Amino acid sequence: MASSSPQTESTVLVIYTGWSRRGGTIGMLIGNRGYVPEPFFLTETLKSQTRFHDPLQDSLFSNSGSVQGFRQFLTGGSGRSSPSGQSPSTEKFTPPTLLVRSSRPIGNFTTLGANQLETSTPPICVKLGDNLYEAHLPSLITPRTSVSGTSGSKSIRYAILEWNPLLDSSNIETDDWIRLASEIELNYNFDAFVILHGTDTMSYTSSALSFLLEDLGKTVILTGAQIPLSQLRNDAVDNLLGALSIAGNYIIPECCLYFNHTLFRGNRVSKISSYDLGAFQSPNFPPLVNVGIDIVVNWNDVIRQTSLRRFRAHKEMSPHVATLRLFPGIATATVRAFLSPPIRGVVLETFGSGNAPQREDLIFAFKEACDRGVVVVAISQCMKGSVSDAYEASRELAAVGVVPGSDMTPECALTKLSYLLSKPELGVAEIRKLVGTPLRGELTRQSATTLSQTTINQNIENIQGLLSELVRLSGRPSHNPQITISLPDEATQDAAASWTSTAAETASTEAALLPFLIHTAAARNDVEGIRFCLAAEATNDSIAIASPGPSNVASGLVNTLDAASGGSPLHAAALNGSAECVDILLHSGALVHLRDTLGHTALYYAARKGHQDIVTTLVQAGASLSGFDGGFAALAVQSAFRSGDKSALDLWSRAGMLVKEP
Incomplete structure (x- = not known):
């Protein structure tokens, strides 16, 4: 078996939530009434495909990095796989398990019987406390491969936490978003997370999680499929493999959505097609990653975490929010009824760049609601563009207290309102201010800054300062050096000039x-x-x-x-x-x-x-301290016990190690 060193393996938790009625979803089969979810079908399917599971690293994918390696694979020198894609010895090999925690009981694996995933006994779910369970789940591991922008090759070891029962995404509730956020918090020792989700409400979930996962420092990716994995022609393989590859190889500390070879910021997307494989678009923000022949990460658009706060999952959302779409001739009585208690927040989908009918009775209805403390956020019904105050109609809404929502999507604006209204420490004025403030890159802040052109002299000054700093940091001179760059004059300058x-x-x-x-x-x-x-x-x-x-x-x-x-x-x-x-x-x-x-x-x-x-x-x-760090830290703790080094034990305890005498 090929060895796997810490730097060539990452751990990913795959949370399989369910499906959507269109068929999207990854692990579904055709039943009497169309596509239906089948427990454990996904795990067993991925286990049988060497592109997703190659525990002995003896598949074609692991042995095609060179001509010599492939020829050795053909002659059986590396333990050539059987025609089914599995090495005969794989059946007897028990892969490492991964400890997974959940706020709900972890599924009944005994139903797998003789086909149990490479382990002789089913995982045992242990209740640790109220709403806290754990089990050692068998892991799957991808072949060791390399991706563009990284050095060497890496395997991705992952476990699948399957919800029981699987959830139709059209039935998703705020409690399910909180459950997802909680499970990520409980398993934050994993390097990254992939959430398998039905496509119908995936953009709502990705937006909600972007706010619930506060101070996120790891990659979270939602994905699904239009055609399930059980069909010969499907988009499930590309979507799941792409999401796994990005999650296991790159640190993108955001909640993202991956679909059709593209990674989007999760709170910037909307589902735009129930038919095309490119089901999602991000109309007002470029993709974070484009996957083609190379994986191209647009790092300049990735959010940097600059707060000194630990990650936490926020576990509340206000249910008293709703979306109101304006239309010509909308009745004032309808608007008043819509804005009545217990409503606390409304996403108002306006015409164009924030316009609404200029009827006095209608505007007054919004004013009454805003004066009562209802937070009304105006966004555009157009997929592209932003709410502005360029027109008189939009300025009238702002004058009565309606907050401009810039270029937020309807899904994002709704979930952001629900998130902010769930925080008791925030007053109405603070919430209105935060609605127009980018918290997770969900909206484009309007800026009047323009790019300035640098002159030749400024370029020279920049490089002179840089070289002076280089010499200073080298530590050799006893004073701050001043380096001067002189350009050749026209008489001496030629085509070979280096600067x-x-x-x-x-x-x-x-x-x-x-x-x-x-x-x-x-x-x-x-x-x-x-x-x-x-x-x-x-x-x-x-x-x-x-x-x-x-x-x-x-x-x-x-x-x-x-x-x-x-x-x-x-x-x-x-x-x-x-x-x-x-x-x-x-x-x-x-x-x-x-x-x-x-x-x-x-x-x-x-x-x-x-x-x-x-x-x-x-x-x-x-x-x-987790993964490879945890093993070495445990050895250091044992050494400190043997030597009686109390200061070292205290330090490792501060670092998060459980310090107890062996």
């Missing part, structure tokens, strides 16, 4: 030097150097910082990876005790869950080196 002082050349030079500078500054706790690097990035939007190593982390200098260690500036700062730099990096969007080439997070290095203040800061920001 042309163009904006593009300046940006490429900065992109090449800044990663080295920020890593050096982080290691030396040089706050001035960190701020210089971040300021240089912020003042030049044309800089596209590319990691010299794998680029599977969020955009920006703050998460650029070192080519040798695969670590980020946060790793360097934590390892070397640079507490001030750790704080600045976290407030600038550094990812606390990022692992280096050895599979370690910044928290592990801080605890290992005894940096108590950094451990406290990282834990506050949501860092945790």
